[in-house]
Amino acid sequence: MRDDQRPVRQRRVFHIPGYDPIHPRRYRELYRTEGAKQAEIGGYEIAVKAAQSEDTFRWAVKTRIDGVETVARIDVLVWSDIVRKSMAQTIPATYWQLLRTAWIYIATGTLRRLMWMRKGPVIAALYPVFMLLGQLLIAIVLGLYLGGWAEAGVLWFQRLFGLTDGFFFALFGWIGFALKCAILLGMVLTLLHWFKSKDSRLYAYYLMHDYAFSAGKWGATPPELQARMDLFAETIAAALSSDVDEVLVVGHSSGAHLAIAVVADLIREGRVPTDGPRLALLTLGQVVPMVSFLPDARELRRDLAFLAGQDRVAWVDVSAPGDGCSFALCDPVAVTGVTPPGKKWPLILSASFTQTLKPETWRKLRWRFFRLHFQYLCAFDQPKDYDYFQITAGPVSLAERYRGRAPSKSRIDVPASKYTSLAP
Template identity: 65%
Template sequence: MAQDLNRPVLRRRVFYIPGYDPIHPRRYRELYRSEGAAQAGISGYDIALKPKTTKGPYGWHVSARMDGQQVETDVEVLVWSDIVRDSMDSSIPATYAQLARTAWTYIASGALSRLMRLRKGPVIAALYPVGMLLGQALLALLAALVLVRLLGWATGFLPDLLSGVLSWCVAIVAAVALLRWFKAKDNRLFAYYLMHDYAYSARRRGANPPELEARISDFTDLIATALTEDVDEVLVVGHSSGAHLGVSVLADLIRAGRVPPDGPALGFLSLGQVVPMVSFLPDAHRLRADLQYLSARDELAWIDVTAPGDGCAFALCDPVTVSGVAPADKKWPLVFSAAFTQTLSPARWKELRWRFFRLHFQYLCAFDRPRDYDYFQITAGPRTLAARYDGRPASRSRIDVPVSKYTSVQAA
C-alpha cells in the first residue's frame, strides 16, 4: 500500500514507546513541553500543549502552526514502566546473581563478541554496570578486611575467638552498609539500573516474557483503533528499548490485517535503538522474525535515527541487516544520523558531550543548529513521516552487513 506523499496532515495520533524506564510518563510530557518551546523559538514556528482529547493511556494534546498550516496532534505514552519497576525490584544479592547470569548469557552465546564488531559505545555501556558493581563489591570487601585488621588490634585484650568473631561481625555489617549506600546513590551511578535493563532481555535469552507479550498485544489494539479514526497519520515512536517493542507491535498489526488500505498514513520512527542487544541473543526468534517481516512492508514508512555521539545506541547500525535477517525485498528502515556534532553548536555540544544518558535522550530535544531532523516537526508538523523523508538518502557510514551469529526466526 503506497502512501500518498501529497496528503497534508491536519490531525495526527502519536504513540510514544519509551525505553526501559521506571519513571511516570509525565516526565515525557514535560520534556516535550520545554524542548518543544525551545525548538519553536529556534526554528520559528508555534507549538503549545493542552490536556489530551482522547481516552486511553497518559498523554497530551499538541496544537502547532508550521509552514502556514495548523496541525492538531494527540500524543500518548504506551506505558510499560510498571513491568520495568517489577523487574528492578531485586535485592543486592539478587542483582549480583543477575550480573553473573547476564554476563554468562552474552559471553557464552558469542553475542558479546559479535556486538563488539558494531559500535564500542553501547558495548562499553553494557560492561559499565558489570565493572561498577564488581568494583563496589571489591571496595566493600577491602573495607571489611581493613576493619577486621583494625578491630583485631583494638580488641587484642579479649580472648582470640571473641575478638575474631566481634571483628568479623562489625566488618560484615560495615560492608553491607557500604553496598547499600552505593545502591542508594544509583540515581547518579546507574549501575543497578543498567544491570536490570540488560538482565531483563538476557534472562530469557532474547525471548519476550509473558507480561511483555501481553503488553505488546495491548499496544497493538490501541494503534489498530487509532487507524480507524478520522486522522491523517498514525505515528509510532520507539526510543531505545522501545524501538524493538515498536517493531513487534507493528509487525503484529500488519500481519493481522489491521491496517486499513484507505486509512491514515502509518509511520514508525525508531530513535537511539539498541535492537542488537536483544536480536543477537540465541532465542530472539520473535524479534528477528518481526524485523525481517516489517522491513519489507508497504503499509508503513520506517525511519531509524541514531547518532555516533550517543554512546548508548547502536549508531547507524541497520537493525535488520546487522541481525542477519534482511530479506531480498528489504525496503526499511531508512537509516541516518542526527549528527549531534553538526546539529548542536560547539558550546552546546561541549556542555552535553560527557553527559551520556542525557545525550541518549537528545533525539527528543531541541537542536540549536537543526538540519532535517526535528522531533517536533515530525510529531506535530503538516507532513507525514514518509513525505518528510521521501528521497532522503541513507547515511553512507551506516553499518549494513550481517553480524549476528543467530539468525533463526523460528524456535527450533
C-alpha cells in the same frame, strides 16, 4: 491509503519509551519545554496540553507551520510500573542478576559480536558490571582492613592481661576471628546500601536491571510486557480506522524493538486498512542488537525481516555516533543477519549531534551520556532534516519528509549476529 503529499492535518502518535521507571508524565513535560525551544528556533507555533485516556498517557499538540495548522494526539505506552517492579530487587539479587546476565551475553558469544559494531553501548553494558564489582571490592577491602584492626585489638588485649594459655588462647582467637567477620559483613552491607542510595548519580543498579530485563528471557519478550503491548496495539488499530491523516509509531531506546514488534503484528494481522491513514514507524537511539542477537529472540528477528521487506509502512531509524548508549547507524535488520530479498527498510539516518548542536551545547552535553540518549526527543540548535516536533506534530508525513533521502554513508550493515533463526 492517503496521499503522502497532502498536508497532515490530523495525526495520532504512539510513543513507546525504553526501560524507564519514571511515569510518562516526564515525556509530556519534556515535549512541552523542548517543543517550545524548537519552535522558537524554527519560527513556528506549537501548543501542548494534557488530554484524557484510560489505557495510555496522552497529550494533545497543535502547531502552525508554514501556514498549515496540524493537530496531533500523542499516546505513551505505560510500562514504568513493570520497570519499577523489575528494579525492586535486593542487593544480593542484583549481584545474582549480574552473574546471570554476564553469563548469557558471554556464553552465547553475543558480547563479542556486539563489540564488532559499536563499542560505546557495549562499554555502557559493561559499566554496571565493573561498577558493582568495584563497589563490592571496596566494601570487602575496607571491611577486612577494619576487621583486621579489631582482631589485632583483641589479641593485644589478650597479651596485655597475659591470657595466653590453653583455653584463653583459643577463646580469644575465636573472639577475634568472629569480630573480624562481623565487621567485614557489617561493612559490606553498610557500604553496598550506601552505594545503592547514590545510584541516582551512578546508574549502576539501574543499568544492571535494564540489561537483566532485556536478557532475562534470552531475547524473548516477558509475558507481562507483551500483554501491555497487545493492549497498546488495540489502541493503534482503532486509530488506523479513524479519520486522521497519519498514524506514527515512535520507539525510543529499548522501546525501539517493542515498536518494531507492535507494528509488524498489526500488519500481519490485517489491521492496517489499505484506505486508512498512512502508518509510519520511527525508531530513535535503538539498541535492537542487544536483544536480537540473543538466541531466543526469534520473534524479534522475524519482525525485523518482515518489516524490512514490506511496502505498507515507512520505517526511518535515527541515531547519532555521539550517543554512546545506542547502536548508532547500525542497520538493525542487516547486522542481525535477517535481510530479506528486496529489502526496503529501514532508512538509516544520523542526527549528527556535532553538526546539529552548537559547539557550546555539544561541550555541555557530550559527557552527559544519559541526557544525550534523550536528545532525539529534544530541541536542536541547528536542525537539519530531523526535527522531532515537526515529525510528530507538523504538516508533512514521515514518508514524504524523507522521500528520496539517501541513507547515511556511515551506516553499518554487515551481518554480525550468531543467531539468525526466525519464529515460524
